[in-house]
Amino acid sequence: MNIQGLFAVATVADMARGEDFYTRLLGRGPDDRPMEGLIQWRQSYFGIQLFEDAARAGRSRMTIVVPDMAETRAQLAGRGLTLEPEINGDFGKIAQIYDPDGNQVTLAEPPKGM
DSSP: OOOOOEEEEEEESOHHHHHHHHHHHHTSOOSEEEETTEEEEEETTEEEEEEEOTTTTTOOEEEEEOSOHHHHHHHHHHTTOOOOOOEEETTEEEEEEEOTTOOEEEEEEOOTTO
């Protein structure tokens, strides 16, 4: 299989509410709306899709790797979002935030040098 891209998917009950959250999380609006009930943010060969389905909302998880947790935390605070406390370990640092439907977004800062 030749993989050309990858999307993390969050399922939401209310697209407008979800779009507002992910726009603030990512610091920009979506790149496209390829079909009814689906919006996308693209970044190189990966991206995030927001899919509207009330019956499945809140069951998604994704991890976004960031270069600096403290800087990211400050940026998100400026957009009205608050991360949970960090967990530190050999793996680096992680912190979670939940969208309005309860989907878990983990931000991860790898150890320096990785």
